[in-house]
Amino acid sequence: MTSSSPAVKAQGLRKVFGDKVAVHDLTLIVERGEVFGFLGPNGAGKTTSVKMLLSLISPTAGSAQILNAPLDNPDIRSKVGFLPEHFRFHDWLTGEEFLYLHADLYHMPRDAATIRIAELLELVDLTKHKDKKIQEYSKGMLQRIGLAQAMLNRPELIFLDEPTSGLDPVGRRLVRDIIRDLREAGTTVFLNSHMLSEVEITCDRVAFIKQGEVIRISQLQALIEGELSVEIRARNLRPEIIDGLSRWSANIRADDEHLSLTLDGEADLPAITRYLVEQGVDLYSIRPNTISLEDLFIQIVGTDGGL
Numbered sequence: 331m332t333s334s335s336p337a338v339k340a341q342g343l344r345k346v347f348g349d350k351v352a353v354h355d356l357t358l359i360v361e362r363g364e365v366f367g368f369l370g371p372n373g374a375g376k377t378t379s380v381k382m383l384l385s386l387i388s389p390t391a392g393s394a395q396i397l398n399a400p401l402d403n404p405d406i407r408s409k410v411g412f413l414p415e416h417f418r419f420h421d422w423l424t425g426e427e428f429l430y431l432h433a434d435l436y437h438m439p440r441d442a443a444t445i446r447i448a449e450l451l452e453l454v455d456l457t458k459h460k461d462k463k464i465q466e467y468s469k470g471m472l473q474r475i476g477l478a479q480a481m482l483n484r485p486e487l488i489f490l491d492e493p494t495s496g497l498d499p500v501g502r503r504l505v506r507d508i509i510r511d512l513r514e515a516g517t518t519v520f521l522n523s524h525m526l527s528e529v530e531i532t533c534d535r536v537a538f539i540k541q542g543e544v545i546r547i548s549q550l551q552a553l554i555e556g557e558l559s560v561e562i563r564a565r566n567l568r569p570e571i572i573d574g575l576s577r578w579s580a581n582i583r584a585d586d587e588h589l590s591l592t593l594d595g596e597a598d599l600p601a602i603t604r605y606l607v608e609q610g611v612d613l614y615s616i617r618p619n620t621i622s623l624e625d626l627f628i629q630i631v632g633t634d635g636g637l
């Protein structure tokens with residue numbers, strides 16, 4: 331196996347349930363060491379795609395390799411980690427027992443497992459709850475023990491299906507930091523998400539999927555830097571003044587004292603400021619923001635894509 335081979339390579343993967351096409355044609359490459367965001371609305375086919383890549387369900391058509399091996403190669407499984415979306419863990423076990431169970435499934439030697447489990451419990455901030463039964467865990471604690479489970483074998487490739495669902499802001503930050511650590515360690519991360527704030531910060535590349543079809547794959551930076559949204563707060567904004575802004579922006583929303591518009595970059599900001607002042611507008615603030623991934627998501631995927 332060469333390490334320059336992609337971490338994930340999918341060619342025309344398709345999954346049909348009855349008459350429902352869950353995934354139409356999944357063709358993509360995820361390079362080693364990348365944090366890859368797989369973004370799409372509810373029901374877009376994200377979980378189905380991941381389950382095919384993990385060989386948990388078989389594709390109706392198409393083929394794929396992960397870590398340079400076909401999907402059904404059992405040797406690969408020891409190098410992959412998975413945080414499922416809706417997991418039902420053995421909830422009569424304590425958090426620690428649960429991790430030992432998974433360590434046994436990986437045939438980890440006991441001593442190594444003990445060290446690794448202590449390290450992971452610390453990382454996901456569950457050391458103090460390790461002796462509690464999983465059924466007593468809160469949603470956030472469950473999600474975090476699931477994450478520890480997914481990292482147990484120091485995977486080369488880790489699939490995280492909605493890792494921040496159910497997490498409070500502190501938990502979300504913890505996941506974001508863990509993803510950063512994984513990237514630093516050279517782990518490839520395949521991240522399913524429809525909650526974009528944490529992805530915005532961590533992903534190298536993103537794919538947008540809608541109704542079973544990948545509609546765009548792009549470097550995250552290129553997407554974010556492409557557009558600038560500007561928030562303006564001002565008084566005496568007469569309609570003809572707002573109309574006059576259309577020479578700089580095709581996308582203007584006005585609401586009482588607030589104006590928001592999108593620009594291709596920041597070059598026109600001084601001219602816009604000058605124009606508003608010359609028109610007698612009382613300008614209180616003009617604030618350029620790079621466009622959020624959430625806005626982009628709506629622009630790219632639209633508001634009609636979800637279920």
Ligand SMILES: Nc1ncnc2c1ncn2[C@@H]1O[C@H](COP(=O)(O)OP(=O)(O)OP(=O)(O)O)[C@@H](O)[C@H]1O
Pocket residue numbers: 347350351352353370371372373374375376377378379415524637
């Ligand atoms: N086992 C199944 N049997 C029938 N239909 C299914 C099955 N699994 C998924 N589907 C359908 O396939 C489509 C894609 O579902 P999937 O769970 O992959 O979406 P998703 O992008 O993960 O959504 P979410 O963001 O809600 O998790 C949906 O229309 C779903 O109802």
Ligand SMILES: [Mg+2]
Pocket residue numbers: 376377378415491
């Ligand atoms: Mg899903």
